[in-house]
Amino acid sequence: MKQKKEVTIHDIAKKLALSSATVSRALQDNPTINKKTRIRVQEAARLLGYRRNIFASSLRKQQTNTIGLIVHELRSNFITSVLAGIERITSEAGYDLIIAHSSESFKKEAANAANLFHKRVDGLIASLAFDTIGLDHYSLFQDKGIPVVFFDRVEERSESTKVIIDNYQCGYQATKHLIEQGCRRIVMVTASLERNVYVQRFMGYKAALADSGLPFDEQHLLIKDLSEKCGVEAARQILDMAPLPDGAFITNDFSAAVCMQHLKEQGVRIPEDIAVVGFNNDTIGRIVEPSLTTIDYRGQDMGEIAARSLVNHLQGITNIRHTNTIVIRSDLIIRKSSLRSGTF
Template sequence: MYKEITIYDLARELNLSAATISRALKDHPAINKNTKKRIVEKAEELGYRSNNFASNLRRQKSHTIGVIVHELNSNFITSVLAGIEKVTTIANYDLIIGHSSELAGKEVANANNFFHKRVDGLIAALAFDTENMDHYEPFFERNIPVVFFDRVEEDSKGTKVIIDNFKAGYEATQHLIDQGCKRIIHTTSSLKRNVYAQRYKGYLAALKDNHIPFDESLLFVNDLKKESCIAFANQVAAMQPLPDGIFTTNDLTASLCIQVFKEKGIRVPEDIAVVGFNNDTISIIIEPKLTTVNYPGMDIGEVAATHLIKQLQGANGTNNTNSIVLKSELIIRESSLKKDKVQK
């Protein structure tokens, strides 16, 4: 059975007083830099976790779950957090939320912070540029359950809660082809991330199955920020010849495209049919209403939290490596309909 390392263990290992260890770990200026370095290195070697919840030490439980998200300004993430909170509240767990701002370095810092705060479990979505998963290893080594959602490394440890992004990308592209589109732009973000890579592969497969050659000039990759999306929309509007369809990887990009096109006299869907992704609120506010893929954020959050709680309760063991695939759905609205009537 795993034994928590204490400052007394560190003191014994280094032949120092517990008070010196405690001060050094709090970065007290009275402690010599070399001594502090020795203590920090030994603490990392032994897997020491600072005790931020001393009242729970005897139970070695904090009744707290950490959540790492890559952005906060997102209807999808807000829905996921609502789903997580719904389940964890019933189970009497508190949440601590960390925000990576799409930066691997901040994701690492969040994971380390949660580890030292002694969270009982972790739910996380990866940042754009996260390539190394080492910052999750301390959780796996201590049998602290980790559930990843949306942005995942599919071959990594931990449970993954996702949708079939390949299928969603295929269906969105096939719908545009069914509307008569042949020059279909795909705009996406970092193809290192599973969600974007799989949607892109679905787009390619639909083109291939319909004998439409892939044109690399119709693939656009950016950071999905508002400024980048507007620049992309203006770039598309200036293309000659004009593409006849766009499949975007989020609804913000799609909606900004519609807005820019309307300002330039380009008709949607008559000139360019547009399909988004996520089914954010903006998809029913923009005119014409946006065809999009419903990405069930609330369900994702509930399923991720439920599986984490079950692992904490011993029902599923810890650190399962299975993937849970939830259903997504193409919702057809006016923005893409060159031929058919809107689905009710």
């Protein structure tokens, strides 16, 4: 089927016997063109099926009013809440979002970065994949002076702008809470220690054990992918341990809920036999029985702060290159899954 020719402002001008310059201004609702003419032009454009060539316009202005976003996944409540925060700020500022996800692949993340660079995004917000090493694949942006803000999973040693929580303190707080509930053999289920968020939580966990005079046992550290399968695998490994652990710090609420369910099916009482703390404050934590103690990881706040930092830079209000790291608040939310003493 032959493709229909794209309607141009020259076609509209010819139909209405107006100059192309007048049509162009009328389509932009320029007040120098009288209102009746503007309405007439805009109605003709609608009837003819005219579409603005935003890309060509953007090239002339050297900006596209688009922001690129790279996330490591799209299925978690945390990422959904981050996206909501980013979208709210960028939409209010008149920017469109182009979203790409790496599926936890460094190779795919690098390809996404190159693709967004060639789409001429004005700025980029990114969270790193499990296996990402270094930030060389973002050098295209740096060389062109295109601002990049990293959130959550970041390269801590870099000088890039980062929006994070205090993962060390969160790991310490979660573990200390379990110790205060009488736990002495605490399992930690987490993901790759190559990523800042997981290694910092692990360091906090170890520090809380040490400060309480408890030894770190390597068999109590389970490195997983924090999926549904991971929750079942973790439960099986915990059940095989002798003596049985009496506490579990699982750095993902969904995995924690799956793990708890499997343990309960095998006759383990929660929190009486094993007290459990999760991470992220996902909705599932309020639904499972017993309700899940967790770290409140404020994804929407993180998204809003990352987006606002980038937009303010693009609009010349602030310079993100003067801000290295922004740490947002996080809290321990205590629910029934960890309470072995006192009253809920």
